[in-house]
Amino acid sequence: MKALVTVMPKTSVLDPQGAAAAEAMRHHGLENAGRVRIGKVIEIDLPEGADEALLHEIARDLLSNPVIEDYELKVIQP
Amino acid sequence: MKFAVLRFPGSNCDQDCVHALNAIPGASADYVWHKDTSLAGFDAVVVPGGFSYGDYLRCGAIARFSPIMKAVQEFAASGAPVIGICNGFQILCESGLLPGALVRNRGLHFVCEHVSLRVERDDALFTKATRTGQILNIPIAHGEGCYFADDETLAGLNAHGQVLLRYCDENGNVSDAANPNGSRENIAAIRNRAGNIFGLMPHPERACDPLLGSTDGLHIFQSILK
Numbered sequence: 001m002k003a004l005v006t007v008m009p010k011t012s013v014l015d016p017q018g019a020a021a022a023e024a025m026r027h028h029g030l031e032n033a034g035r036v037r038i039g040k041v042i043e044i045d046l047p048e049g050a051d052e053a054l055l056h057e058i059a060r061d062l063l064s065n066p067v068i069e070d071y072e073l074k075v076i077q078p
Numbered sequence: 079m080k081f082a083v084l085r086f087p088g089s090n091c092d093q094d095c096v097h098a099l100n101a102i103p104g105a106s107a108d109y110v111w112h113k114d115t116s117l118a119g120f121d122a123v124v125v126p127g128g129f130s131y132g133d134y135l136r137c138g139a140i141a142r143f144s145p146i147m148k149a150v151q152e153f154a155a156s157g158a159p160v161i162g163i164c165n166g167f168q169i170l171c172e173s174g175l176l177p178g179a180l181v182r183n184r185g186l187h188f189v190c191e192h193v194s195l196r197v198e199r200d201d202a203l204f205t206k207a208t209r210t211g212q213i214l215n216i217p218i219a220h221g222e223g224c225y226f227a228d229d230e231t232l233a234g235l236n237a238h239g240q241v242l243l244r245y246c247d248e249n250g251n252v253s254d255a256a257n258p259n260g261s262r263e264n265i266a267a268i269r270n271r272a273g274n275i276f277g278l279m280p281h282p283e284r285a286c287d288p289l290l291g292s293t294d295g296l297h298i299f300q301s302i303l304k
Binding site for chain 2: 009012013014015016017020062063065067068
């Protein structure tokens with residue numbers, strides 16, 4: 001199985017990287033591009049039956065910082 | 079007073095801190111490796127700047143789980159002084175020892191320059207050797223120094239007098255133009271409510287010798303000795 005953790009900056013946090021990318025998209029002709037936010041995806045290979053509660057703890061405490069980010073955990077069975 | 083200067087893989091201001099502290103009468107400093115688990119014999123801890131663990135995941139996110147940080151948590155809980163400078167400030171925020179977080183600079187650039195800082199209060203452990211309203215000239219060098227805290231946390235910081243330094247212009251005006259990184263309310267340095275944990279983005283250890291253009295950083299270290 002795999003776990004996919006998506007980490008996104010909270011909407012209340014300034015994301016200058018996203019703003020710069022949005023500007024570049026407008027230059028590429030996507031003139032109506034709205035707000036862009038840039039996060040990250042962490043893919044973890046795991047043996048069957050991994051502890052999902054532990055995965056949530058790791059996603060919350062290590063992979064993201066709840067002060068500035070939200071995470072989403074998806075477990076994918078093969 | 080004996081300072082422990084922590085060393086993580088990727089710390090790069092540790093030698094500057096030890097050098098600056100050892101030159102101050104009444105202070106001495108020694109390195110403590112991140113895999114150590116004891117701070118016995120030390121009176122204060124400096125978490126220095128740099129790029130611990132290559133800034134992977136987030137600045138300070140991995141250093142926070144180093145073995146020595148458990149000792150730092152206990153040390154801080156005992157009321158002893160802990161200072162986090164730059165990456166050290168980021169590590170203290172990640173650890174939950176200080177509120178808020180440090181995110182990418184508003185302008186995206188790494189900013190490396192001398193800045194003016196206004197002392198917000200001179201009755202704190204870390205600013206006793208200054209006076210309220212004094213303007214300090216200390217350099218910053220960071221890409222992720224934009225201080226962020228939500229409205230409620232920010233109100234708490236202000237209500238409890240936890241903001242010790244704000245970015246200002248050379249006349250002491252705290253303005254958006256004098257904000258080098260987009261920090262909320264120009265915050266450059268905060269302390270915890272108990273008053274013994276201090277985090278700042280500027281580098282006082284780089285302003286302790288006239289050859290470096292400023293000796294204002296000495297005020298910070300001398301405050302702790304006072």
